[in-house]
Amino acid sequence: MTKIQDNLIKLQCKECKRVNYWTRKNKKKVEKKLEAKKHCEWCRKHTLHKETKK
Numbered sequence: 535m536t537k538i539q540d541n542l543i544k545l546q547c548k549e550c551k552r553v554n555y556w557t558r559k560n561k562k563k564v565e566k567k568l569e570a571k572k573h574c575e576w577c578r579k580h581t582l583h584k585e586t587k588k
């Protein structure tokens with residue numbers, strides 16, 4: 535198997551806790567957790583999405 539999945543992370547809406555986005559990051563380069571303001575379909579607005587583990 536490949537290692538692609540190792541770098542795949544989820545971005546979870548802070549308000550409704552749903553996972554709306556998937557992204558990848560290079561673990562060697564990025565050490566701190568990702569945070570991004572993105573549109574949440576469930577909250578129907580832009581909310582803060584945080585990296586979450588499986």
Ligand SMILES: [Zn+2]
Pocket residue numbers: 547548549550551552574575576577578581
């Ligand atoms: Zn939400």
